[in-house]
Amino acid sequence: MTIMIDTGNYIAAKAAVMARPQVVAAYPITPQTTLVEGIANYVANGEYKGEYICVESEHSAMAACIGASETGSRTFTATSSHGLLLMHEMLHWASLARLPIVMCNINRVIGPGWNIWTDENDSIAQRDTGWIQFYCSSNQEIFDTIIQSFKIAEHEKIVLPVMINYNAFILSHTSMPADIPTQKEIDDFLPPFKPHWKLDVNNPVTHGNIIGTAYYEHIRKGMQDAQDHAKKIIKDVAKEWERQFGRHHGDLIEYYHCDDAEYILISTGAIGAESKAAINNLRKEGIKIGLARLRVFRPFPEEEIRKLAKQSELIVIDRNISIGSNGAFYNEIKSALYGVSDTKVTGFIAGLGGKDVPYHDIETMCKKAIKSKKVNNSQIWFGFDGGE
Amino acid sequence: MSQTDLVEIVIHGRGGQGSVTAANLLVSAALKDGNKGLQAFPIFGAERRGAPVRAFARISENEIHLRSEIYSPDIVIVQDESIMDLVDVLKGLKDDGKILINTRKSPKDFPFSKKYNVATVDATSIALKYDITVGGIPVVNTPILGAVPKILSKVTLPSIQKTVMEKWKGTAGEKNVKATQEAFDTVEVDT
Numbered sequence: 025m026t027i028m029i030d031t032g033n034y035i036a037a038k039a040a041v042m043a044r045p046q047v048v049a050a051y052p053i054t055p056q057t058t059l060v061e062g063i064a065n066y067v068a069n070g071e072y073k074g075e076y077i078c079v080e081s082e083h084s085a086m087a088a089c090i091g092a093s094e095t096g097s098r099t100f101t102a103t104s105s106h107g108l109l110l111m112h113e114m115l116h117w118a119s120l121a122r123l124p125i126v127m128c129n130i131n132r133v134i135g136p137g138w139n140i141w142t143d144e145n146d147s148i149a150q151r152d153t154g155w156i157q158f159y160c161s162s163n164q165e166i167f168d169t170i171i172q173s174f175k176i177a178e179h180e181k182i183v184l185p186v187m188i189n190y191n192a193f194i195l196s197h198t199s200m201p202a203d204i205p206t207q208k209e210i211d212d213f214l215p216p217f218k219p220h221w222k223l224d225v226n227n228p229v230t231h232g233n234i235i236g237t238a239y240y241e242h243i244r245k246g247m248q249d250a251q252d253h254a255k256k257i258i259k260d261v262a263k264e265w266e267r268q269f270g271r272h273h274g275d276l277i278e279y280y281h282c283d284d285a286e287y288i289l290i291s292t293g294a295i296g297a298e299s300k301a302a303i304n305n306l307r308k309e310g311i312k313i314g315l316a317r318l319r320v321f322r323p324f325p326e327e328e329i330r331k332l333a334k335q336s337e338l339i340v341i342d343r344n345i346s347i348g349s350n351g352a353f354y355n356e357i358k359s360a361l362y363g364v365s366d367t368k369v370t371g372f373i374a375g376l377g378g379k380d381v382p383y384h385d386i387e388t389m390c391k392k393a394i395k396s397k398k399v400n401n402s403q404i405w406f407g408f409d410g411g412e
Numbered sequence: 413m414s415q416t417d418l419v420e421i422v423i424h425g426r427g428g429q430g431s432v433t434a435a436n437l438l439v440s441a442a443l444k445d446g447n448k449g450l451q452a453f454p455i456f457g458a459e460r461r462g463a464p465v466r467a468f469a470r471i472s473e474n475e476i477h478l479r480s481e482i483y484s485p486d487i488v489i490v491q492d493e494s495i496m497d498l499v500d501v502l503k504g505l506k507d508d509g510k511i512l513i514n515t516r517k518s519p520k521d522f523p524f525s526k527k528y529n530v531a532t533v534d535a536t537s538i539a540l541k542y543d544i545t546v547g548g549i550p551v552v553n554t555p556i557l558g559a560v561p562k563i564l565s566k567v568t569l570p571s572i573q574k575t576v577m578e579k580w581k582g583t584a585g586e587k588n589v590k591a592t593q594e595a596f597d598t599v600e601v602d603t
Binding site: 294300382 | 435
């Protein structure tokens with residue numbers, strides 16, 4: 025193992041290449057650009073020997089990945105923001121066709137107003153496409169999750185695409201150290217992809233043909249069953265990774281000081297890491313608070329959330345907003361608790377448009393939530409009137 | 413701050429002066445000195461050549477949880493003295509903070525040396541002396557790094573020099589190593 029200090033994007037490029045995908049198809053967009061540039065460098069220096077396809081749009085990037093995956097190739101791509109939105113139709117296609125494509129999405133704001141910084145509205149808008157969704161909080165976690173994701177996506181009980189999300193600039197362009205296993209260690213953990221079906225010119229069959237009402241629901245049900253299986257398999261893969269490499273970033277959730285917690289903060293991504301600093305400070309003040317960093321949004325960790333609600337009041341920070349409703353994470357958490365728990369849940373909207381969310385702001389949010397008498401304070405816009 | 417040994421550094425420079433490279437080299441050197449928590453990042457956004465820019469570094473012996481910007485640095489490094497007319501480089505600097513300036517002047521020449529620990533090094537002359545230039549313009553980011561171990565015990569000169577040699581092979585590396593040595597030897601530290 026060697027330690028590489030580099031940006032989230034370059035570390036993602038390293039992971040992608042070490043997973044040995046036969047095909048990478050991508051189109052550059054800020055702030056994902058240096059990731060695909062990194063892979064292009066590995067093509068230039070001979071380290072990546074697969075097929076690297078430069079396409080003319082993100083829609084084409086996903087279409088090329090779909091075609092490649094259908095022929096039984098391990099396939100990787102990356103995008104961000106408007107690029108992800110342009111892919112939307114193809115994202116559905118990939119998951120309905122049960123293709124284990126792995127993609128990094130660098131969470132970036134949607135315009136207008138034009139903004140290249142981070143929030144999660146791009147990937148939240150893809151919530152219902154059937155993709156498994158991870159949210160990372162460090163460069164090491166990005167590396168580890170990319171390798172793990174191929175194993176999860178290709179697992180015989182899953183066979184669904186996986187999206188690995190991480191914050192624009194805060195992670196994509198920040199250098200941090202990451203332990204990089206040897207190629208042999210990665211190969212041992214992640215053997216070559218054995219496709220469950222593939223297009224084969226010698227044995228022609230038809231896929232994606234018209235399908236009647238009697239069968240279509242089976243396809244959807246099959247995807248749902250796969251996501252349900254993923255809840256266990258994500259845990260198993262995280263454990264296997266820990267056994268082999270000694271690192272565990274959590275499975276569906278990373279727990280931090282939750283055991284005796286009367287209050288639990290739920291956050292994700294870079295805010296999830298920053299939250300640990302806030303928890304440390306609040307604990308010093310004698311507040312029994314813990315952190316549940318949501319690492320996986322699809323499949324949604326309902327059971328885990330219910331368990332947390334049994335012991336603690338919940339505080340949720342969403343770096344996204346489902347306009348006309350609430351933060352996406354808040355809504356899913358409330359939905360999971362319906363009829364099971366009436367614990368207090370306070371929701372904050374913070375950090376949209378890349379606005380910095382430092383630990384002292386997180387501490388302020390937590391204290392405000394603890395003080396609040398309202399049982400369902402669904403949407404406090406932090407930094408606006410009434411939100412400090 | 414949530415961890416006591418964390419050191420937060422802001423590097424001020426002009427676009428094209430290699431402030432981000434300096435931050436990256438610094439944390440790479442810090443890794444060699446046994447620090448595990450490391451971050452180097454630019455100001456997030458578009459940069460223009462010549463305009464004032466900032467780069468940031470965090471160094472700790474332990475994993476760093478913070479992902480936010482640096483608001484109250486322990487150390488400020490100024491690569492271009494003229495920036496001090498445009499930017500309040502002391503903004504947020506901790507009361508016991510240190511500031512390292514590329515200048516011909518001495519620490520005592522800066523009025524704020526009464527409040528802060530000031531260190532000065534003539535990195536521009538060192539860069540010119542060792543012909544570390546791009547298009548005739550001196551590149552001060554590596555020379556100034558040589559002065560850092562005098563104000564930050566977490567990073568040693570040999571680690572900085574090893575990092576420089578990894579980044580630039582051959583003569584370019586040797587010139588940069590000599591420059592860091594001279595900066596280390598000539599930096600004036602106000603005590």
